[in-house]
Amino acid sequence: MIALNGTPRHLFFTGKGGVGKTSLSCATGLALAEQGRRVLIVSTDPASNLDEVLETPLSGSPTAINGVPGLAALNIDPEAAAAAYRERMVAPYRNLLPAAAIQSMEEQFSGACTVEIAAFDEFAKLLGDAGATANFDHVIFDTAPTGHTLRLLTLPSAWSGYIDSNQGGASCLGPLAGLEKQKALYAATVDRLSDPAQTRVVLVARADSAALREAERTRHELAELGVGNLHLIVNGLFSARSDDAIAQAMDQRSSAALLAMPPGLAGLPRQVVPFLPRGTVGLDALRAIVDPAAIATPEGPADASTPLPAGLGALIDELASAGHGVVMTMGKGGVGKTTVAAAVAVALARRGHKVHLSTTDPAAHVAAAVGSEIPGLSVSRIDPADEVAAYTEEVLSKARGTLDASALALLEEDLRSPCTEEIAVFRAFAREVDRGSEGFVVLDTAPTGHTILLLDAAEAYHREVLRTRGEMPAAVTQLLPRLRDPAFTHVLVVTLPEATPVHEAERLQGDLARAGIQPWAWVIEQSLLASGSRDPMLSLRGAYEIPFIRRVADTLAPRCALVPWLAAAPVGVDGLRQLDH
Amino acid sequence: MPKLEIYDPAMCCSTGVCGVDVDPVLVQFAADLAWVGEQGVAVQRYNLGQEPQAFAANPAVVKEMEAGIDRLPIIAIDGQIVTTGLYPSRAQLAQKLGLTLSGGEETPTKSCCSPKSGCC
Numbered sequence: 055m056i057a058l059n060g061t062p063r064h065l066f067f068t069g070k071g072g073v074g075k076t077s078l079s080c081a082t083g084l085a086l087a088e089q090g091r092r093v094l095i096v097s098t099d100p101a102s103n104l105d106e107v108l109e110t111p112l113s114g115s116p117t118a119i120n121g122v123p124g125l126a127a128l129n130i131d132p133e134a135a136a137a138a139y140r141e142r143m144v145a146p147y148r149n150l151l152p153a154a155a156i157q158s159m160e161e162q163f164s165g166a167c168t169v170e171i172a173a174f175d176e177f178a179k180l181l182g183d184a185g186a187t188a189n190f191d192h193v194i195f196d197t198a199p200t201g202h203t204l205r206l207l208t209l210p211s212a213w214s215g216y217i218d219s220n221q222g223g224a225s226c227l228g229p230l231a232g233l234e235k236q237k238a239l240y241a242a243t244v245d246r247l248s249d250p251a252q253t254r255v256v257l258v259a260r261a262d263s264a265a266l267r268e269a270e271r272t273r274h275e276l277a278e279l280g281v282g283n284l285h286l287i288v289n290g291l292f293s294a295r296s297d298d299a300i301a302q303a304m305d306q307r308s309s310a311a312l313l314a315m316p317p318g319l320a321g322l323p324r325q326v327v328p329f330l331p332r333g334t335v336g337l338d339a340l341r342a343i344v345d346p347a348a349i350a351t352p353e354g355p356a357d358a359s360t361p362l363p364a365g366l367g368a369l370i371d372e373l374a375s376a377g378h379g380v381v382m383t384m385g386k387g388g389v390g391k392t393t394v395a396a397a398v399a400v401a402l403a404r405r406g407h408k409v410h411l412s413t414t415d416p417a418a419h420v421a422a423a424v425g426s427e428i429p430g431l432s433v434s435r436i437d438p439a440d441e442v443a444a445y446t447e448e449v450l451s452k453a454r455g456t457l458d459a460s461a462l463a464l465l466e467e468d469l470r471s472p473c474t475e476e477i478a479v480f481r482a483f484a485r486e487v488d489r490g491s492e493g494f495v496v497l498d499t500a501p502t503g504h505t506i507l508l509l510d511a512a513e514a515y516h517r518e519v520l521r522t523r524g525e526m527p528a529a530v531t532q533l534l535p536r537l538r539d540p541a542f543t544h545v546l547v548v549t550l551p552e553a554t555p556v557h558e559a560e561r562l563q564g565d566l567a568r569a570g571i572q573p574w575a576w577v578i579e580q581s582l583l584a585s586g587s588r589d590p591m592l593s594l595r596g597a598y599e600i601p602f603i604r605r606v607a608d609t610l611a612p613r614c615a616l617v618p619w620l621a622a623a624p625v626g627v628d629g630l631r632q633l634d635h
Numbered sequence: 636m637p638k639l640e641i642y643d644p645a646m647c648c649s650t651g652v653c654g655v656d657v658d659p660v661l662v663q664f665a666a667d668l669a670w671v672g673e674q675g676v677a678v679q680r681y682n683l684g685q686e687p688q689a690f691a692a693n694p695a696v697v698k699e700m701e702a703g704i705d706r707l708p709i710i711a712i713d714g715q716i717v718t719t720g721l722y723p724s725r726a727q728l729a730q731k732l733g734l735t736l737s738g739g740e741e742t743p744t745k746s747c748c749s750p751k752s753g754c755c
Binding site: 143146147150152156158163453455458462465 | 644645648662663665666669683684688689690691697701704722730
């Protein structure tokens with residue numbers, strides 16, 4: 055039963071992608087509304103499926119939810135917000151300035167920064183301006199995947215600090231400069247976030263060590279930002295009620311993860327939402343989250359069968375025959391991109407190839423997943439903080455010879471801007487892809503929204519490169535053509551056999567197609583159906599997988615592999631080898 | 636004291652670090668403007684991407700832009716356009732503004748580079 059006592063006005067749900075933030079924020083909103091409160095649910099996730107969960111088509115303004123008096127929801131689509139923002143900035147000048155000037159302004163507002171800033175601006179309007187949500191008792195933010203969430207939350211203080219200390223006026227605030235007038239709004243946003251009487255942040259995790267580690271990282275960062283009112287929800291906790299091997303392994307793995315929970319996290323007020331065999335989409339499923347005791351436990355194993363796609367081994371054989379190139383695993387956070395990437399890297403190395411495994415996912419644990427050393431395999435992580443430091447140093451060391459002290463000071467100031475991270479991470483990504491001309495590079499990319507932004511940045515960057523004179527590394531100029539070359543880059547779309555992940559992966563495939571990139575294969579991870587479990591709860595959940603497996607294998611995927619839920623965790627070299635058959 | 640106005644092309648930041656690479660000309664020019672300001676000149680800098688109203692409000696600037704977007708940056712002193720399409724050196728700025736450079740402030744002259752429009 056979700057506890058609602060003392061719920062403050064603002065609630066945030068944050069956690070690694072796929073842990074159930076959307077379902078829990080909707081279930082909480084539903085429970086509050088059924089107690090007579092007026093509730094607004096807001097999604098700022100670029101890959102939101104709020105419509106699906108609430109069974110109501112939504113827009114950018116509050117829409118009443120069918121059948122739930124008092125409950126309303128809205129989606130903030132960062133892409134649309136950016137487009138609207140761009141239009142607001144440019145439209146007044148269409149008849150005043152020459153076409154070339156308009157075009158150059160539009161280009162300026164087409165980058166990833168603009169998307170981030172526009173989304174944040176929308177978010178600040180809701181949180182910083184009390185009038186915007188005056189008709190509601192509670193505003194619940196179903197926030198974006200963790201890396202994005204953190205940025206959203208850290209930006210206000212970073213920017214407030216920047217606006218204060220930037221004596222040179224509108225310098226490197228970039229697209230944000232137009233928003234500088236909104237400083238008061240941002241300050242109010244920061245205040246509301248840090249005030250425990252007004253805001254609670256709910257960290258959502260599954261009972262697995264990666265999700266808990268991520269929640270602890272978030273807890274630590276939020277605590278540093280002065281956000282004190284933190285709660286923890288452990289979502290989907292499974293307790294075995296049969297001696298089925300898979301059920302026992304799942305139970306033991308969750309219990310072990312909970313026991314090993316970092317102390318900072320263990321000290322937070324905590325709730326547990328049990329494993330629900332019937333999924334979490336739709337109002338009935340949300341009511342089951344609010345009151346799980348009302349749900350009947352199935353008595354015997356569910357019988358269901360469908361022809362199952364083969365495992366990952368056949369795909370890896372086909373990949374290996376190319377001899378070199380880039381393999382990118384893509385998908386929403388939490389679907390097992392890291393596991394698939396690591397398994398592919400290990401399997402290619404075992405087939406005698408030179409392989410480099412790299413990640414841009416801020417929440418990744420690639421090194422931990424590979425465990426020990428394998429000949430021919432190297433592993434690295436693109437750490438945004440390290441990349442920014444290295445880029446800053448590179449720029450400054452080049453500039454030190456030619457600039458005087460005051461010019462250097464200005465340059466250092468501009469290097470503190472939010473744009474620097476985009477540039478630095480992008481350069482690192484291009485560098486990793488470049489290694490693919492020698493051996494294999496396996497990239498475990500960041501969650502969907504961020505990945506798309508990255509590719510968008512790649513496109514903008516690409517245009518920029520074509521226009522700029524000199525000095526660009528070849529790795530960067532070749533990036534986009536390489537990502538689009540099916541002989542060089544193989545994209546594996548990773549998903550889970552559930553409604554939301556398949557829906558998201560389908561959207562991802564559409565986004566990639568628009569960027570001129572065709573996925574090579576799909577990998578369905580953690581299938582309970584393929585695991586062969588006879589546990590009543592797990593086999594019932596397994597039967598729910600069938601339509602999703604069929605949709606992927608029959609309609610969406612050019613090639614498809616199905617990976618079972620594994621009783622022995624797919625961690626370390628031996629654990630990962632289980633996937634290669 | 637004279638008034639110096641700079642109409643920059645659309646760019647993310649006045650030092651250019653947000654582009655694919657840093658343009659030292661932009662960084663040096665920003666520092667030169669700071670120096671000019673210290674000499675008592677009122678300096679106003681407008682970025683097409685952020686302050687298009689300043690461009691639209693100045694018919695002479697719009698006329699230049701109609702001739703070609705590469706006329707940016709445009710530099711005006713007391714409303715008179717003095718250079719187009721380049722960032723002048725500190726010495727050139729000083730000369731046009733009637734300021735005296737002391738020896739220590741002389742910087743290596745570089746100019747005639749079109750600015751890089753760079754953002755993320």
